[in-house]
Amino acid sequence: MATAPPLTRKDFQSDQEIRWCPGCGDYAILKGLQTVLPELGIPREKIVVISGIGCSSRLPYYMETFGFHSIHGRAPAVATGLKLTRPDLDVWVITGDGDALSIGGNHLIHALRRNVGIKILLFNNRIYGLTKGQYSPTSELGKKTGSTPFGSLDAPFNPLALALGAGATFVARTVDIYQKHLVEVLRQAAAHQGSAFVEIYQNCNIFNDRAFAYMTDKDNRDEQAVYLEHGKPLIFGNERDKGLRLAGTELEVVELGTGGASEADCLVWDAHRSSPNLAWLLAQALPPRFPTPLGVLRSVETEPLEQAVIEQIERAIDRQGNGSLETLLHAGDTWTVS
Amino acid sequence: MSTDTSIKDPAAGTERAERPQARLSDVVIRFAGDSGDGMQLTGTQFTNTSALVGNDLSTLPDFPAEIRAPAGTLPGVSAFQVRIADYDIHTPGDAPDVLVAMNPAALKTNIGDLKRDGILIVNTNEFSKRNLVKAKYEHNPLEDGSLDGYRVYPVELTRLTREALADLELDNRSRDRCKNFFALGMCYWMFSRPLDNTIAWLEKKFAAKPILAEANVKALKAGYNYCDITGVFQNRYEVEPARLAPGLYRNINGNSALSLGLVAASRRSGLPLFLGSYPITPASTILHEMARYKNFGVTTFQAEDEIAAVCAAIGAAFGGSLGVTTTSGPGLALKSEAINLAVMTELPLVVCNIQRGGPSTGLPTKTEQADLLQALFGRNGESPLAVVAAASPSDCFDAAIEACRIALTHMVPVVLLSDGYLANGSEPWRVPAVEDLPDLRVEHASNPEGFAPYRRDPKTLARPWAIPGTPGLEHRIGGLEKEDVTGNVSYDPDNHQRMVELRAAKVARIADELPPLEVDGEPGGRLLVLGWGSTLGAITGAVNLARERGLQVSRLHLRHLNPLPNDLEEILGRFDRVLLPEMNTGQLALVLRGRYLVDVKTLSKVQGRPFTRGEILAEIESMLEA
Ligand code: SF4
Numbered sequence: 001m002a003t004a005p006p007l008t009r010k011d012f013q014s015d016q017e018i019r020w021c022p023g024c025g026d027y028a029i030l031k032g033l034q035t036v037l038p039e040l041g042i043p044r045e046k047i048v049v050i051s052g053i054g055c056s057s058r059l060p061y062y063m064e065t066f067g068f069h070s071i072h073g074r075a076p077a078v079a080t081g082l083k084l085t086r087p088d089l090d091v092w093v094i095t096g097d098g099d100a101l102s103i104g105g106n107h108l109i110h111a112l113r114r115n116v117g118i119k120i121l122l123f124n125n126r127i128y129g130l131t132k133g134q135y136s137p138t139s140e141l142g143k144k145t146g147s148t149p150f151g152s153l154d155a156p157f158n159p160l161a162l163a164l165g166a167g168a169t170f171v172a173r174t175v176d177i178y179q180k181h182l183v184e185v186l187r188q189a190a191a192h193q194g195s196a197f198v199e200i201y202q203n204c205n206i207f208n209d210r211a212f213a214y215m216t217d218k219d220n221r222d223e224q225a226v227y228l229e230h231g232k233p234l235i236f237g238n239e240r241d242k243g244l245r246l247a248g249t250e251l252e253v254v255e256l257g258t259g260g261a262s263e264a265d266c267l268v269w270d271a272h273r274s275s276p277n278l279a280w281l282l283a284q285a286l287p288p289r290f291p292t293p294l295g296v297l298r299s300v301e302t303e304p305l306e307q308a309v310i311e312q313i314e315r316a317i318d319r320q321g322n323g324s325l326e327t328l329l330h331a332g333d334t335w336t337v338s
Numbered sequence: 339m340s341t342d343t344s345i346k347d348p349a350a351g352t353e354r355a356e357r358p359q360a361r362l363s364d365v366v367i368r369f370a371g372d373s374g375d376g377m378q379l380t381g382t383q384f385t386n387t388s389a390l391v392g393n394d395l396s397t398l399p400d401f402p403a404e405i406r407a408p409a410g411t412l413p414g415v416s417a418f419q420v421r422i423a424d425y426d427i428h429t430p431g432d433a434p435d436v437l438v439a440m441n442p443a444a445l446k447t448n449i450g451d452l453k454r455d456g457i458l459i460v461n462t463n464e465f466s467k468r469n470l471v472k473a474k475y476e477h478n479p480l481e482d483g484s485l486d487g488y489r490v491y492p493v494e495l496t497r498l499t500r501e502a503l504a505d506l507e508l509d510n511r512s513r514d515r516c517k518n519f520f521a522l523g524m525c526y527w528m529f530s531r532p533l534d535n536t537i538a539w540l541e542k543k544f545a546a547k548p549i550l551a552e553a554n555v556k557a558l559k560a561g562y563n564y565c566d567i568t569g570v571f572q573n574r575y576e577v578e579p580a581r582l583a584p585g586l587y588r589n590i591n592g593n594s595a596l597s598l599g600l601v602a603a604s605r606r607s608g609l610p611l612f613l614g615s616y617p618i619t620p621a622s623t624i625l626h627e628m629a630r631y632k633n634f635g636v637t638t639f640q641a642e643d644e645i646a647a648v649c650a651a652i653g654a655a656f657g658g659s660l661g662v663t664t665t666s667g668p669g670l671a672l673k674s675e676a677i678n679l680a681v682m683t684e685l686p687l688v689v690c691n692i693q694r695g696g697p698s699t700g701l702p703t704k705t706e707q708a709d710l711l712q713a714l715f716g717r718n719g720e721s722p723l724a725v726v727a728a729a730s731p732s733d734c735f736d737a738a739i740e741a742c743r744i745a746l747t748h749m750v751p752v753v754l755l756s757d758g759y760l761a762n763g764s765e766p767w768r769v770p771a772v773e774d775l776p777d778l779r780v781e782h783a784s785n786p787e788g789f790a791p792y793r794r795d796p797k798t799l800a801r802p803w804a805i806p807g808t809p810g811l812e813h814r815i816g817g818l819e820k821e822d823v824t825g826n827v828s829y830d831p832d833n834h835q836r837m838v839e840l841r842a843a844k845v846a847r848i849a850d851e852l853p854p855l856e857v858d859g860e861p862g863g864r865l866l867v868l869g870w871g872s873t874l875g876a877i878t879g880a881v882n883l884a885r886e887r888g889l890q891v892s893r894l895h896l897r898h899l900n901p902l903p904n905d906l907e908e909i910l911g912r913f914d915r916v917l918l919p920e921m922n923t924g925q926l927a928l929v930l931r932g933r934y935l936v937d938v939k940t941l942s943k944v945q946g947r948p949f950t951r952g953e954i955l956a957e958i959e960s961m962l963e964a
Contacts, residue, residue: 014814016826045809050653053817061814061827066806068656069816070649071679077646081653081661082806084637085612089657089806107649110642309637316632323634325605329598329769333535334588335390337579 007038014064025176025202026055029123030062032182033092037065040090040190047090050079052099055130056123056202059094073104076111079118080305087306090190093120098128101137101157109166115194117304121186122159122199123176127208145207160283160297163197164276170196171279172296176203177216181227181294188296194304215292224287228295233266236291243267244285251281253290271299359530362575363424366431367525369518370417370448371440372409373402376518380438381418382764383522383536389589389766390535392579393422396875397591398430398948399762403619403702410464410472415447422529424578428730428875430763432950436528438521440464440495442473449485458488459524461517463496491570495520502560503553512550516557523561530576533558585768592731592760593620595767596690597627599738601634604660606739607746607778610635612654614647615664619702620758621692624664644672648689652676655685656815658782658805660742664690667709668699670753671716677751678717681841683815684792684801686745686752690738693757695946704946705759707871708922713753714900714929720838722845724748725900727755729874732767734760739776740897746780748848749800755899757921759948760872786810791825799844801825849901855909859885859892862912865961868938870896870926873919873949880954889962899926907934915961917941919954 012034020026037047047065051057053072060067066089070078075093083091093111100108100122111118127145128134134147138159142151163171170192174185182200189196201212215224219238226236226244234244235256243266245254254261267278279298285291317323367384371377378399388395398419407414421431436457439445441464452458465480479485480492499517500510519540526533537555544551565571590598604611613636615625629638637654641647648663655661665673670691680687693709695701713725724744728737734756741754783789783802791813792801804811813825821828822836857866858881869877874895881893894909896902910916910930916938918927924940931938941957943949 016814043809045807045812048806060816063814065812067814067816068653068683069814069818070652071675071817074645074649074676077641077649078653078656080646081612081614081639081650081655082657083653084639084650085610085654085659086657086806106642107646110646313632313635313637317635320633323601323605323631325602325634326772328601328631328634329772330586330588332588332590333386333390334586334769335392336586337392337582337584 007044009034009038011044012037012064014062016061018062019058020055021206023205024055025125025204026059026123028176028179029121029182029200029202030059032179032186033059033121034063035183036186036190039187042090046088047092048082049092049094050075050082051094052096052104053130054096054099054128055204056094056096057099073099073102074107075099076104076107076118076120080111080114080116083116083118084306084309087117087310091118093118095120095122097122097124097126097136097138097159101159101162109162112163112166112168112195112197114305115167115169115302117194117306119189119192119196120198122197123202124159124199125202125204125208126211127204129204129207133207158283158286159199161280164280164283164298168197168298169194169300169302170296171283171298172197173199173201173292173294175201175212175216175294178294185296188299192299193301214287224291225294226291228269228271228282228293228297230269230271230296233263233268235263235266242291244290251285251290271296274300359574359576362577364421364427365423365436365529365575365577366419366421366434367436367438368417368419368434368448368451369438369521370415370444371518372443373404373406373414373416374409375416375440376515377416377418377440380518380522381420383539384525384531385420385764386539386589387526387531387535388420388422388577389587391531391577393577394425394427394580394582394766395420395422395589395764396427396430397421397764398759400947401703410441410443410469412443412447412473415444417444417448422577424580426580426582428878429948429951432952436525438525440518440521442469442475442479445479446473446475449479452488454487456488457491458485459491459493459521461495461521462492463494493524493570498560498564499557502556506549506553506556508549508553513553516553519554519557520561520564523558523563524565526558527562527565528571528574530574533562582766583768587766587768589764590732590767591762591764592728592734592756593623593692593762594627595732595734596728596738596754596756597624597631599735600628600662600688600742601631601636602735602772602775603739603742603778604634604636606775607660607742607780609658609660609746609780610637611662612651612659613638613662613664614641614650614654615639616641616644616647616669618644618666618669620694620761621664621666621669621690623761624690624692644669645676648673648676648687652680652683652685652687655680655687656683656805658803660688660746661686662688662690664692666692666694666702667696667712670709670712674717677723678719678721679817680751681717681721681723682817682820684749684841684844686749686803688738688741688745688752688754690741690754690756692761693755695944701946703758705757705872705948706921706944706946707755707757707873708925708944709755710899710922710925711928713755720842722842723900724750724752724845724848724898725755726752726898727871727896728760729871729895729897731760731763731765733874735767737897739778743776743778744848746778747800748798748844749803750845750848755871757872782808783811784808790823791815792820793823794840794844798847799840846901849898849904852898852903855894855903855905857892857894857909860890861892863890863892864914865891865958866910866913866916867891867893867954867958868896868910868916868918869894870899870920873921876949876951876954877919879951880958883951883955884958889958891958891962902933907936910934910936915939917957917961919943919949919957921948
């Protein structure tokens with residue numbers, strides 16, 4: 001039998017017209033996903049993309065896979081039901097900061113704590129786009145929007161810290177326009193067995209343009225971000241002249257070179273530590289004091305829920321035999337009327 | 339039934355020592371005590387033993403929402419009513435013939451229901467000053483003459499139980515916890531029941547603590563022997579086995595029957611069952627029971643909330659499983675947006691709503707039928723789905739299968755309405771043969787040739803169930819309006835009109851395959867008593883009583899509430915008047931009036947308790963007199 005030719009990015013493009021605003025960061029993320037999926041060797045019909053509501057949640061329509069555009073905030077719950085019953089499928093959840101962290105916050109944290117084998121991509125643009133520009137749970141304090149004309153008063157969520165707090169086994173951050181980095185992070189998420197949580201900084205050029213410019217502008221790229229690479233020290237800066245060092249139980253930025261610290265003083269990144277403590281420190285590293293960490297903060301494998309569910313069913317069948325409906329209906333105390 | 343079968347005192351005027359055995363056709367017993375007194379257990383044991391003796395029976399458990407309300411108080415009273423009979427009965431009885439009251443609070447809350455001349459067994463040890471105050475009694479009812487007119491049997495239940503267990507290494511607290519079995523033993527003696535079934539149950543239940551098994555068995559026997567030796571009762575009674583249709587029977591409550599119906603539907607369809615649920619009274623026991631059926635391939639998922647529970651079931655249905663969620667009224671409200679997603683995506687989904695008293699948190703442990711309009715209309719937009727109702731505890735089995743059948747054949751969400759009374763009430767169930775159950779096999783779409791996710795079956799208008807993993811059928815669904823046939827997102831005005839009509843027509847066509855309705859009694863006439871859901875027993879009982887009194891009255895009960903059966907309108911037209919008892923303020927009546935312009939008279943009861951036959955009978959009589 002001839003093997004089918006390998007799939008390409010084109011094979012994952014549906015015939016639907018894409019309706020995001022021109023210049024929206026969502027395009028780049030779609031492209032990244034359509035780049036990674038063909039590499040996985042999984043047939044298209046085995047891939048399901050499930051979303052909630054919001055700009056990002058339109059993504060399933062543009063994928064030539066199975067797709068489910070569900071309701072606001074509930075995609076992780078829909079995906080959980082699907083993955084528990086169909087562990088053979090590769091299930092991706094597409095969500096945004098409003099969808100995942102406001103209305104769907106409960107489902108997000110529970111999917112992560114259960115370690116269901118689904119990949120959750122959170123497009124964080126720090127704004128409500130589809131409803132025309134209200135502040136979101138990741139908008140910075142004081143943000144002026146349609147619903148906060150005098151500035152927002154409530155403190156934002158830190159998505160990575162939230163995911164780690166929920167016990168997520170895979171936690172990463174990347175940026176829409178860093179295509180290479182994005183693809184690499186998605187690759188690692190795809191390879192993860194349990195729940196994978198990826199926060200993607202996404203520019204909404206209509207309602208919150210340049211939300212991440214502080215780090216994506218050319219001059220700042222290396223100054224404002226630190227790339228987490230497994231086995232490598234955490235060094236950053238245009239001149240690679242700064243590092244992150246552990247000082248007691250805190251992180252600190254150190255100058256490298258003469259008079260300063262050396263590379264050997266810097267934290268060497270290991271995402272596979274079973275303790276989430278260092279990942280937590282990195283998740284809390286926020287500008288302006290720290291460069292924004294990009295890459296995989298945590299990646300540890302524990303048995304995904306769907307596997308445990310199947311094993312429990314198999315054990316029950318081993319022990320009690322495959323259930324007989326006849327026997328079940330006749331169980332308990334019975335009597336005969338003749 | 340009414341006067342002819344209430345307990346007469348055949349021993350009156352005879353020598354007490356003879357203690358003749360009087361045959362009774364029908365008797366209602368109520369066990370009432372504090373929540374901690376084990377009344378539900380006691381009642382269940384009496385019920386199970388009576389089932390094995392071959393009686394027909396019907397039960398009405400009634401317990402507080404609090405797990406342990408303060409001991410001895412009025413809100414803490416828990417009761418269990420069981421009616422046993424030697425013929426086919428339909429209700430747990432209007433008023434008890436026998437009341438067992440374990441404390442003053444139980445007496446106070448239940449004595450009003452006891453028949454005049456009824457038997458009252460009362461634990462006198464609990465009638466302390468303190469307990470009388472807790473029960474808000476100013477005088478001791480055992481002494482003030484207020485119980486005249488009942489046949490009162492004061493028994494020192496607590497003391498007698500302690501004495502019976504004196505030689506066991508137990509503290510008095512543990513001894514006291516056996517007094518319900520002493521009372522049960524007395525009732526077993528009075529109604530000539532064997533002890534062995536309860537003894538076997540106790541030995542199994544307390545296998546790990548043999549001393550407790552021994553203590554309870556001892557108390558049971560002591561209660562029995564106490565009656566035998568002291569002759570406290572003038573007589574004992576016999577209720578012969580009922581003449582039921584031949585077959586194998588078991589006693590079953592509604593939630594168990596519903597669970598078995600779901601498993602049966604899973605097996606008969608060949609689809610694995612996924613139950614997404616969140617704990618809520620009175621539905622939780624379905625989740626408990628289904629969680630035990632893993633070896634039937636059942637996956638249960640206790641979700642983080644009601645919404646996740648239904649969404650997970652929808653996800654499972656998308657993947658090709660039989661997706662089910664179970665809940666009660668407040669949970670149904672939370673699920674409504676997700677149910678609408680299933681309406682729009684046209685996926686099969688079964689939503690079991692075990693109704694309780696509302697609104698809001700309402701009366702969690704009490705029964706009501708007030709979610710009908712919520713089930714029919716409680717969602718945004720034009721949102722047709724199928725609604726079916728279970729009519730008796732054992733009928734929950736058939737109703738669950740019917741709900742699954744409709745969901746699977748028509749690609750539509752189905753709300754199955756049960757209620758607290760059915761959930762906890764029990765009755766004998768003639769176990770069906772597996773091969774007599776409907777064949778629910780379904781075919782998932784597999785042919786990419788000409789496939790479109792919303793290309794409908796010309797007969798049912800159901801769309802294909804195309805599940806992930808099928809090559810060539812990749813497609814996207816969602817909550818946005820679909821273009822006819824292709825399923826692509828569409829905001830086209832004409833398309834929206836067409837899709838709204840198609841979804842409605844798809845649900846309406848379910849009625850085309852329903853069997854004709856069966857009117858009990860004359861096909862037309864002066865009065866039809868119409869019902870749906872758990873009022874079946876009380877309506878049937880009342881109509882039978884009315885006929886015994888020479889009244890001409892017919893009866894019709896609905897399983898399908900949406901779509902309504904095609905022949906319903908014509909049947910309603912054959913009667914001068916239609917009486918519709920509902921445990922709400924007239925919800926189905928509102929629908930029928932709107933649809934058929936028919937003058938339906940509502941008999942409403944919203945007290946957290948089912949109708950009695952007497953209440954419906956009185957209305958029938960007054961309507962026919964008028
Ligand atoms: S509103 Fe913002 S997030 Fe939404 S599509 Fe337009 S640019 Fe993208």
